[in-house]
Amino acid sequence: MTTRSYQLYRYSIPVDSQVVLRNRFLKRREGLLVQVKCGAHEGWGEIAPLPEFSQETLVQAQEQTALWLRQWDEARSRNEKLALDGLYPSVAFGLSCALAEMKGELGEAGNYQAAPLCYGDPDELYEQLDQMPGEKVAKVKVGLYEANRDGLIADMLLEAVPDLKLRLDANRSWTPAKAQMFAKYVKPEHRTRIQFLEEPCKTREESRQFAAESGIAIAWDESVREADFQVTAEPHLAAIVIKPTLVGSLQKCIELIRQAQAQGIMAVISSSIESSFGLTQLARIAQQYTPNVIPGLDTLDLMDFQLIRTWPDSTLPIIGFDSERLEKII
Numbered sequence: 001m002t003t004r005s006y007q008l009y010r011y012s013i014p015v016d017s018q019v020v021l022r023n024r025f026l027k028r029r030e031g032l033l034v035q036v037k038c039g040a041h042e043g044w045g046e047i048a049p050l051p052e053f054s055q056e057t058l059v060q061a062q063e064q065t066a067l068w069l070r071q072w073d074e075a076r077s078r079n080e081k082l083a084l085d086g087l088y089p090s091v092a093f094g095l096s097c098a099l100a101e102m103k104g105e106l107g108e109a110g111n112y113q114a115a116p117l118c119y120g121d122p123d124e125l126y127e128q129l130d131q132m133p134g135e136k137v138a139k140v141k142v143g144l145y146e147a148n149r150d151g152l153i154a155d156m157l158l159e160a161v162p163d164l165k166l167r168l169d170a171n172r173s174w175t176p177a178k179a180q181m182f183a184k185y186v187k188p189e190h191r192t193r194i195q196f197l198e199e200p201c202k203t204r205e206e207s208r209q210f211a212a213e214s215g216i217a218i219a220w221d222e223s224v225r226e227a228d229f230q231v232t233a234e235p236h237l238a239a240i241v242i243k244p245t246l247v248g249s250l251q252k253c254i255e256l257i258r259q260a261q262a263q264g265i266m267a268v269i270s271s272s273i274e275s276s277f278g279l280t281q282l283a284r285i286a287q288q289y290t291p292n293v294i295p296g297l298d299t300l301d302l303m304d305f306q307l308i309r310t311w312p313d314s315t316l317p318i319i320g321f322d323s324e325r326l327e328k329i330i
Contacts, residue, residue, distance in 0.1 A: 004076045006069045007035040008330040009321070010062065013275060014304040022052040029273055029303060030058055032329070034065060036072070036098045043101025046278035047094030053246055053272065056088035064091050066330060089225075089248040096250040097281055106250075110283030111291065112312050114298040115139045115167055118157065129161065137165045137195060137294050142182065143173030151185025158190040167296075169198040172222060176206050183214035191216050196238040196266075199223065211236035219268070224256065231259035239266035241296065244282065246272055257289050270296035276306035276314065283311075 012030045019026040031048025047065055049056050056064075064087060075082045084092045100106040115137040116128040129136045138157070142150040150168075158164055174182065179200045186194070196219035201207045204223055211218045217238035223229050224240050225247055231240060240260050244253045253269075260267040269286040271279055279297050286295035300311050305325070306318045319325050 002039040002076070004073050005037045006073065006330065007328065008062075008065060008069065009033040010058075010327045010329050011275060011307055012325050013307065013319075015273070016302045019273075019302055021050070024052060026051060026273070029275065031275065031278070032058070032062060032065060032094065033277060033308070033326075034069070034094055034098050036069070036095075036102050038102060041102045041104070043098040043103070043106075044277075045094035045096070045098035045101070046274055046281065047090050048245055048272065048274050048278060049088070049090045050245060050272040054088070054090055056090060061088055061091050062329065064088055065095070068095060069330065084249045084251075087249075090245050092249040092252070093244045093247070097285075100250055106281070107284055107288040109287050110280060111287040111295055112283050112297075113294045115294050115296060117141070117298050125157065125161065125164075129164070135165065135294070136161065136163050137167060139167045139169065139296065139298070142168050142197075143170040147174060147178040147181040148185050151182040154182075154194070155186045155190055158186075158193050165193050165195045167195050167198070167219075169221070170200045172199045172202050174200050174202075176201055176210060179206075179210040180213070183210070183216060186216070188215070198241060208234070208236070219266075221270075231256060231263065231265065233263040233265060237265060239268055241268045241270050243270045243272045244285070245274060245278070250285065253285070254289055266293055268293055268296055271299045273299045273302060275303065276300055276311045276316070276318075277309045279311060280309045 010032055012028050014028050015026055031046055034045050036043055047061050049058055049061050072082045084096055118125045118138045118140050125138055154166060194216050196217045198219045198221040199207060200210050207218050217236050219239035219241055221241040242253050242256055247253055257267040267290050269282055269290055271282060279300055282297055300314060306316045310318055
């Protein structure tokens with residue numbers, strides 16, 4: 001009978017102190033690295049609940065992971081498969097990635113393109129866009145300041161870079177009136193180059209109404225993780241944004257991607273501020289299942305270090321298994 005084994009590590013990496021997650025500053029990113037091994041085959045995954053967004057805490061994720069690993073090892077003697085049903089999303093995703101790696105089901109090639117996050121300086125954006133092969137896509141966070149300011153910045157960038165497409169993320173922060181104020185400052189001829197605006201309003205119905213009135217395409221992000229969500233083509237809906245750490249198992253993410261693609265909706269793999277380890281795995285998932293879409297994986301520069309696996313061309317220092325920032329749990 002093939003032997004099974006597993007390991008579990010916990011990491012802690014300082015991040016840019018200006019990162020705000022809803023109601024709190026994120027000062028360090030913490031998570032777990034899990035290894036499963038069956039005979040000569042091994043696979044790894046990252047389990048990193050995102051504070052303020054995940055339903056589970058890191059302590060809860062660690063306890064559930066340790067229990068699942070023990071049960072997985074015990075299931076070998078009964079020649080049983082252990083399901084991921086009912087696990088926290090971050091746990092289900094990390095374990096499913098580890099199992100997929102172990103079985104050779106996760107491709108090695110990654111999509112390491114990133115839509116650069118722009119803060120309103122066109123000159124800074126030019127240099128980043130020059131290095132992008134193919135389509136020029138940038139991302140702007142909106143909803144943090146006045147809606148008219150956001151509209152002016154988006155319009156300025158689209159005016160300055162004629163072949164630019166923008167992805168905007170409002171995190172459900174606008175009332176319908178504020179959303180319309182934003183649209184008022186984006187010239188009608190520029191609106192079609194907004195690839196999508198993620199969840200502009202507090203409810204899906206308000207977001208739909210905004211899209212119908214403004215002609216600006218929208219994307220579902222938070223909605224994808226709600227219990228009643230179904231992938232359905234509808235007017236002005238351009239994309240769904242899939243954050244696997246918040247969604248669940250790799251299989252669940254793949255099913256969402258397939259449903260979207262079957263209906264002509266773009267599926268975008270996006271990060272939940274994972275470490276470089278998790279980000280490189282997301283890049284591989286993006287390449288395998290959404291090969292022609294630039295993923296939203298531009299969060300590594302928020303961190304002080306890379307972890308074990310490195311992002312191409314990143315100059316951040318790397319910490320390994322011998323680092324004090326990585327603690328072996330099992």
